[in-house]
Amino acid sequence: MLPILAKLFIYGVLFLSLVAALGVVLLPNIFHAALCLVGTLLGIAALYLALQAEFIAVVQVLLYVGAVMTLVIFAIMLTHRIGDMTIPQTNKQSLPACLALFAFVVLIGGLLLKTDWSILVGTGGSVASVNPPVDTFMLGKALLGEYVFPFEVVSVILIAGLIGAIVVARKD
């Protein structure tokens, strides 16, 4: 009974986040699109949670939902009239965008096909029993131990970005 419920939950969340993702693209109102983006990101967080990657799920909510908030504010600031329904959905760049998207799908699909998923379907247990749960402690150790150099590089790049943003903004 419980595995069925869990599957139902996962498929339901998948379906809802796909619908929300479609909403991001299709809705004419930029604010609604941003809200749909929140829905998609929350759905993905729920999927992480279902896969027992709690830390990543929570960080997903903490960072992405917060980031969407700033996006929403930009949306508000960029719209001339709030609730304007007459924004065109397509422009000249739609063809290159479609091409890029197709290339991306091919890339991801190729990766998916090439990946060896044998761990998951291996010993016949459920997903949870095979995958070791993502330990936050291990994650922290890995970030500040084994991968400390990339971590530091990323933080330096971020600081450079922050300072650059301040410099650009201060020019007036």
Add this chain to the structure above:
Amino acid sequence: MFGVLRGMGITFKNFVASYFLPRKPNSLETGGMVTLQYPEERLPEKERFRNFPFLIYDTKPDDLRCVACDICAKECPPKCIYIVRDNDEQGRPLKKPKVFDIDFTVCMNCGICEEACPFDAIFMDHEFEVGGPERQQSLVYHMDQLLKPATHFAKIRPTDHVAIEEKRRKEAEKKRAAAQAQPKPPEAKPPQA
């Protein structure tokens, strides 16, 4: 920083004091509850407090002081007083109102009627709990609702009552003296030629 802490201290002192200090209605000192549980307890009314006018009578409601002169109705700034003079059977005017209505929805409690009245017949009352189930008719007070005895006036405004009684007594004496000095009014003289 320390200003914030001091402010917090003051509010906390008030918070604690409201439980322990005796209640001080109408006091501006800090500490002690100031609330009065109104319908159950009330502040003593001030003598010069005024709200809505009432009509005064001396002994019984029939011999009221008002002579329906209409001065108060004319003086009333929002024109809330409506007076119709009474007539006797022959149709001659009586010194008595037949209708005396005051619309309390219009009255602005200025007290000009009281000042204007030459007969000391209308005074401002202390009654402030007037209310009605609807907005028009129940707040138009008719004569029977407005009439109150002189004892009521003596109760709510004793100082004014004494002064006005004194004035009325003197006026009455003067009138009597005038009546004695000139027993016959000039109109009573027989017509000449």
Add this chain to the structure above:
Amino acid sequence: MIFLDQIFVNSKKAILNLASAFLPTDAILIVSALISIGAIAAFGPFTMMYLTWFERKLVGRIQNRIGPNRVGIFGLLQPIADGIKMLTKEDIVPAGADKVVHFLAPVVVVIPALLVFSVVPFGRNMVAIDLNIGLLFFLAVSAMTTIAIFMGSWASRNKFSLLGGMRTVAQLVSYEVPMVLAAVPAILASGSLSTVDIVEAQGGWNGLKWFVFTPWGFVGFLMFYLCGVAECNRTPFDIPEAESEIVAGFHTEYSGMKFALWYMAEFMSVFTISALTATLYLGGYQGPWLPSWAWFMIKTYALVFVMMWFRGTLPRLRVDQMMGLAWKFLLPLTLINILVTGLWYFTSGLGLRLGLSIGILLVSSWVLVLFNRPYMPEKRVYEFAE
């Protein structure tokens, strides 16, 4: 003692035992979850109702008034009367509003406010889910409130609402940073993100080894609490709903039960923020003599009391003062506080530890205060006044 301490846990177990007689094992899990959910879903709104009563009474007493005292003894039925009033009120939706989002916003805002209850340890063994990232879960979920508030403010199609929403986003996003950083010392000291583990780490000294008794804990406690007050939009940080400036901020256009939902979210977050502050730095349910849940409630309500005391005392901050406090004072001090926590655990000897940490904290806060001289406008001269 243990009986009293575990009374709620044991009663839940008793119900589950009863249910296991005639239900399959899977269903028992669901029943267990439902009991926890039901307890939280009942406790949250109930807390909110009586927090409104508590606040009105308390602010009344601070102002030497009595507060609500007409409905029931001590006005205890006042929240129910308010609830009936709210339910029967007309629900007004502005003509230009985005109807769907306007309706969704107050519903969405209650969800995170209720969700965060699930990681609050109400007592020993009394936590709905012992997530190993409980604290992060709390911070992430409570951050979602921002979106709900902004939805409501945008969908109202009202200038004041939108202004309130903008202010909310600015305030909440700014205060989230020092809030997370102020929680870090407790995580460092307990070595876990789980709320239960953090509480258990403060269990020594007969249940009095609270983090607040250390220098870094004291500073962390103060800053976490301040940021928490700002996170639930309470005075003196109630800029998003400043009555005297922008009507009622983001909930200007809400009436009836929707307005009640906004209030419910606000008061429940008052409770959960206080609960989390108590968990992180005041030792949560740890304490001598009394049952664990009683200690938790005492601490939480003491912090709620202080929040309402703030409300009865302090005037509202200006927007620039509020932003300055977050970015120029709290943020650097929290970073220094994390450093001090590290030093505390890498030095030995009580005198050295105390001296070093208190010294660094005092000097740095003094320097920060020096740098943050508030802007004082020059005294105005009225030429023609005299």
